[in-house]
Amino acid sequence: MAENSNKTKLLSYVLLAAGIAGLAFALVLDFSGSSAGFRGPLLVAGAIVFLVGLYFFPTVEHHRSIINFIFLFPLLFTFAVTVLIPLALGIVYSFTDWNGIRLTGFVGFSNYATMFKDPSFVWSVLLTFLFVIFNMVLINVIGFMLALLCTSKMRGINFFRASYFLPNLIGGIVLGYIWQFVFNNVLIQITSKWGMMNSILANTKTAFAAIVVVYIWQYAGYIMLIYVTGLTTVPKDVLEASQIDGANALTTLFKIKIPMIASTVTICTFLTLTSAFKQFDVNMALTNGTGSVADFMGSYLTNGTQMLALNIYNTAITKNSYALGQAKAVLFFIILASVSIIQVRISNSKEVEL
Amino acid sequence: MKRKVIAALMAATMVLGLAACGSSGGDSGDGGSGGSSSGSDGNTIRLVNGKIEIDGTLKKLAEMYKEETGVTVEIESMGGGVDIQGTIKGYYQAGNMPDIFVNALGPEFKNWSGMLVDMSDEKWASDTDNAYVDEEEGTIGYPYTVEGIGLAYNKDIIEKAEIDPATLTDTAKLEEAFKTLDSKKDELGLEAVVGYCAEPTNLYWSTGQHVFANYLDAGLERDDTTYIDLLNDGGKFDEERLTDFAEYVGVLNEYSDPALLVSGTYDQQILNFASGKYAFVTQGSWIGATMTTDDKDAYDAAGNFEVGMIPYAFQDGIDTILTNSPSWWSIYSEGNVDAAKAFLQWMSEDTAQKVLVEEAGFISPFKSCTYVASDPFAQAMVDYISAEKTSSWHWLDMKEGYAMNYTGQVFADYASGALDTEGFIKTIQQVSEACYAN
Structure with missing residues (x-):
């Protein structure tokens, strides 16, 4: 042995x-x-x-x-x-x-130091935050309303669900080019009759709105699907009980449905938050960051619609400053990591309550 | 017993998992060594080509070369929006460098400094004006074609309107001619006098690089670097020359097709020119290939009109168009240098040049080449080159990302009316300073 x-x-x-x-x-x-x-x-x-x-x-x-x-x-x-x-x-x-x-x-x-002194980068950061706020609110509101429509008793409801979800299946680059064509070649035929000769992508403010719209169009269907799942799990007996008590549709929505799917709302909020932060492909294909800002921190900016991810990409690739791009990416990582940690904290505390 | 079976199964799974990792690791190792061993045996060279349009022609040449010498040339073509330098940097990190690869801009050559082979002693180097020569490193770029930047025009229309292009020697005369054409638009079948697009997302290169190139070079000797040196010194400009240039661009803005000025695409611009709807277009000799392939039907319908090119004469005395090789092939010093040199020499000689000129429509950068392409712009180019009325392309030495991230947008703002001439001059100076500051 x-x-x-x-x-x-x-x-x-x-x-x-x-x-x-x-x-x-x-x-x-x-x-x-x-x-x-x-x-x-x-x-x-x-x-x-x-x-x-x-x-x-x-x-x-x-x-x-x-x-x-x-x-x-x-x-x-x-x-x-x-x-x-x-x-x-x-x-x-x-x-x-x-x-x-x-x-x-x-x-x-x-x-x-360079990156925080650069007005165009500060602009990109601010613009990204603005974009995140717009998208978080609008996508959730629109997604939720679509979900309400798609859980109502209507004929052909599955067709509507599928078609609202469809844009999500198209890649962002392809989608960006399709919409660029729409804005530059189709919409302009209509607006030029009213004397607006330039495409809405030619002006920074309208171009930013265009990116927001396209992104909502792409993402709202996905969020809708999550809300649909949430809404269908609301117990029938609770709804019946409220009906017997005489609650109207609006009261049912605000007092029963929304509180019952609070956890779904949290998930969707963070999903839209992080994905809007990381927005890259639609931004790149639609405007590639172009657009001018007449006076920001004392300088004329030429990257009016360039968001953080695209700014990082352009710094590293087209301007050939890999290290500077990497520094920006580290900041990006810190922002996203803090958002994710907050998300985990909140979801955990919710679970304890349940 | 059962537990032992499960344990054995799990162990087996783990070993399999490791083996899978191992075999993939082994594969990549083999791939890497395969690349370098093929580099040393002298029978295979790998070329990364940046002009995807000529992929077919190059592959055909590679086959011819293999028949003649037994050396295999692998052609790897990239293009259509692929970030070529980024990909090559990836190859470098992975130890998978090609023997010959494409470089376009001055800063790109600088990035690779010390890793590119000096080809000054090659026979072809004394046969061309278009090689990329670095003061310290010698001839490190092999030119494979010549392209020209000038204001292209439709000869039929100009003749019908009784305008002699040779007389358009300054901005005022050009404006006069544009006015005449504008008043005869209906009888000439024109949509607009000039097809000028300042769209910043996809066409920044046309304005920010090619049109702007005229500020840097038009009218100068090939080795005159006055204005590019000024620009590279912190984004400075010659105020007087810039003002004249801005006024010229202002004329282009005024007489351009309003439908395409701010949001047009390259395809629409060339299609309209090929259909005879514009008298002038602000694109260079490369559109000849587009007109005779993609837009063939429209060009046929418009009667296959003759074309020509005039200099961007924004100052008195500017009489040159800008010609250069748009990018170059360089040999990687750790690769299969001798075989790569031999291949490039062969490419510059008669057999290969015949194919490149007659099939790919290239204008040869080599003086000994006697072939003339059937390309619509070939004759105009050859005329300027043989008269020695050409300037160089020093825009290639601008800072990386300068046109795409900075000036393209300024041209667009000028075109849309958001900036006037004075604002354009001021703004372009300001954004250049910002660009060169970091």
Whole structure:
């Protein structure tokens, strides 16, 4: 028995050592720029050998946690490679002068200083907040009203549900180009009769309104579907009871239906909030951020309808300042992360109440 | 017993999962090494082409080259809104660099500095004026075509209106001619005198880059960098030249087609010109290809009229159009350099040039090439080039994103009337300063 455990112990140590050596060798090969084709398989083999060694590791008290680790490893590894490492790298890059090809040095906080001094970026941030507020309110109101219509007893209700939902299935870029055609080529035929020669996309304010409208058109159907689900879960007996008590439709709506679906309202509010923050594709296809602002913080802006995500993209890609774009993206991440944390907090407290 | 079976199953799943990760990891490793090993064996080169229109022609040339020399050339074409430099940067990060790739702008060449091969000693380099030459790094860009920026006109209409394009040598004379054409619009079948689009979302490049290029270069010697140097020095302008240029653009605004001025598209603009509805259009020689393919029916119906080009003469004495290679091919120094050099040399020689000129409609950048394309603008271009009445394209050295994010919108505001001439001059200076400030 003792001999057996000694054997296992030896096996375990050998395997662990071999695994680490394999991993280290593969990594050294990779970082030194070797083109040896076996370095990938070697890395994986090293990891497997290491895990097997860990499994045979002679311990009683930690055996369970080792097993847990081994089973979690593939997931943790994938999570680290696809989420954690890029996030850390991104934050590091925001303190450098990286241009997508090479990195010549660290610049401290100067990227962050530049971005807050730049009026066009401040404008993009403010515009995004404005867009979020407009969309959060309008999409929820319109989505809820559509949901009320689509839960009423009407003929062909499924057809209406499907057609309100349909715009959501079209990709934002395609949708943006379709609407651009509508605004520039179709609508202008009508407005030019009233003396408005320019497309509504040519003026910053109307162009912003156009983006809001197109986004509502795309997203309201989706929110409607969630509200429909919420409304159909309102118990029939409660509704019947209220009817017997003589409540009219409006009272039923405000005193029974809306309180009953309060959690759905929270979900929809945050869904619209985060998705409006991340608005990119419609913005890009419809106006690509163009539009002029005559005087903002003392300068003439040419990015009147450019929202945060598009601003980041343009900074990195078309202006070739990857590091500055990365710094903006870090700010974007902080904003979105705080919104998500607040959302989780609120939903959790609601659950406790229920 | 049952628990052991379950445990065994789970272990097997885990191993399978690892193996899947492993094999995909192995694949990417192989892919990377495949790329670099093909780079070293001298029999395959990979070219990233930025002009998707000529993908077919290039693939045909690659086949011809393979038959002749046994070297395989893989053509990878990008275009239609793909961010080419971004993609190549991705390739660089992944260790998957092509041997030859396309660069257009000065700042792009600067990004890759130290990684591009100097081709000054190649035979073709002494046969052209259009190579990309960097003072420190030598000849790092191979020109594959020449395009020209000028004010294109419809010869039939101009002749019918009895206007001699050679006399339109300053803004006042041009305005005079525009006025004459405007008064005869109905009898000439015109919709508007000039097709000028200042739409900022999709056509910023036409105004902010090509029309603006005339401020930078029109009338200058090919190596004269006065105005681009001024601009690159913190966004400065020559006030007098800018004022004359702004007045010229004002004339374009006034006589342009109001339906397309602020919200038109490239397709509509070229279609209308090809249908004979405009006497002038503010696009360069590349529209010849569009007119003879996409808009062939309309162009046939309008009688396949002859076209010509005049300089943007916004000041007295401007008599050049702007010609250049719109982008260049560069060789990556860690790639298969010798094979890539040999291929580019072959491309500049007779067999390949014949195909490029006659099938792709290119105007050859090489002096030894004798072929003339059937493109409507080819003759006009060749005339200017042989008379040495050409200037360069220094707009390529403007700061990245300058036209798209800044000036395109200013041209649009000027066109829509939100800015007057004075406002245009002031605003364009202000946004340029802002652009160059960060």
